Amino acid sequence: MTNPRTFPELSPASAITASVLCINANDPSGAGGLACDSLVVSSMGGHCCPVATGTYVRDTLEMEDFYALSDEAVQQQARAVLQDIPVRAIKLGFLGSLANIRACAELSNDYPDLPVVAYMPSMSWWDPALIDDYLDAYQEIVLPQATVLVGSYGLLWRWLLPDRDSAHPPTPRDIARAAAEKDVPFVLVTGIPSHPQHVENALVSADTIYGNGEFELFETEFIGAGDTLSAALAALLASETSLSDATAEALAYLDKCLEGGIRPGMGKTIPDRLFWVQPDDDEEDDGAEAGEPAEGEPKR
Numbered sequence: 001m002t003n004p005r006t007f008p009e010l011s012p013a014s015a016i017t018a019s020v021l022c023i024n025a026n027d028p029s030g031a032g033g034l035a036c037d038s039l040v041v042s043s044m045g046g047h048c049c050p051v052a053t054g055t056y057v058r059d060t061l062e063m064e065d066f067y068a069l070s071d072e073a074v075q076q077q078a079r080a081v082l083q084d085i086p087v088r089a090i091k092l093g094f095l096g097s098l099a100n101i102r103a104c105a106e107l108s109n110d111y112p113d114l115p116v117v118a119y120m121p122s123m124s125w126w127d128p129a130l131i132d133d134y135l136d137a138y139q140e141i142v143l144p145q146a147t148v149l150v151g152s153y154g155l156l157w158r159w160l161l162p163d164r165d166s167a168h169p170p171t172p173r174d175i176a177r178a179a180a181e182k183d184v185p186f187v188l189v190t191g192i193p194s195h196p197q198h199v200e201n202a203l204v205s206a207d208t209i210y211g212n213g214e215f216e217l218f219e220t221e222f223i224g225a226g227d228t229l230s231a232a233l234a235a236l237l238a239s240e241t242s243l244s245d246a247t248a249e250a251l252a253y254l255d256k257c258l259e260g261g262i263r264p265g266m267g268k269t270i271p272d273r274l275f276w277v278q279p280d281d282d283e284e285d286d287g288a289e290a291g292e293p294a295e296g297e298p299k300r
Helices: 012-017 033-043 071-082 098-110 128-145 153-160 172-180 225-238 243-259 281-289
Strands: 019-026 047-058 063-068 089-092 116-119 148-152 186-193 198-204 209-216
Touching (some): 019 033, 116 128, 148 225, 153 172, 198 243
Antiparallel strands (some): 186 198
């Protein structure tokens, strides 16, 4: 596994084996979408093949609109890549339309040996009728082809267990059992309420908890965390890392991205997917001791 704090040393052949087809929306703010996917896959030592489903109109504060590309445009982008590059995993983000859902399901059906990481983002900004149609179609034709479904606890609960009437909130395995009815073998549930100021993330199947971890909440609101996590997971699976190890590494990477989060605009904070480029404090101290000019001092 490539250490995310160092530049990966990959030969051209090994870089090809870690290619990931990322089908997602363009996000002009850089918070999520294909910009995020490209940075994350590269950070994990892979090669991102970005296929656009359309573009958001958004800034770091709020979502304003989405313009979808046609299913033909999505298909042609993806097939051009798949006929040229030996892709080793597929990451699905926001597909944007029912036609694009069908197109992506057809694509993944033609490559049944590739792991598919299906990330379900929040769509609270969208028209409720469009959301319902989108989720229904996704359940019917995308979930049966997914290797891992990634989503937040609240979203997955409301989506997969809409008729639950128990007085107790569902467990991650309850969600995984509902997903298993749609032939999804694994679910990575994020943001499970835990102790105060902590959330839990868990990789589960209908029968087993494969791994979980508790993370402290940061005192800021992030956008782009789900795309970051799912892209990292897809990249690690493409490098033939086991699912359990890939999940643990992807969650550790996300935690570091959030810890070093940046606020490029007037809105929310974005995970720093290139945190590993920044020098450690120890390295900065070593540089100063070696005679490096202080900040603001001209170099001689």
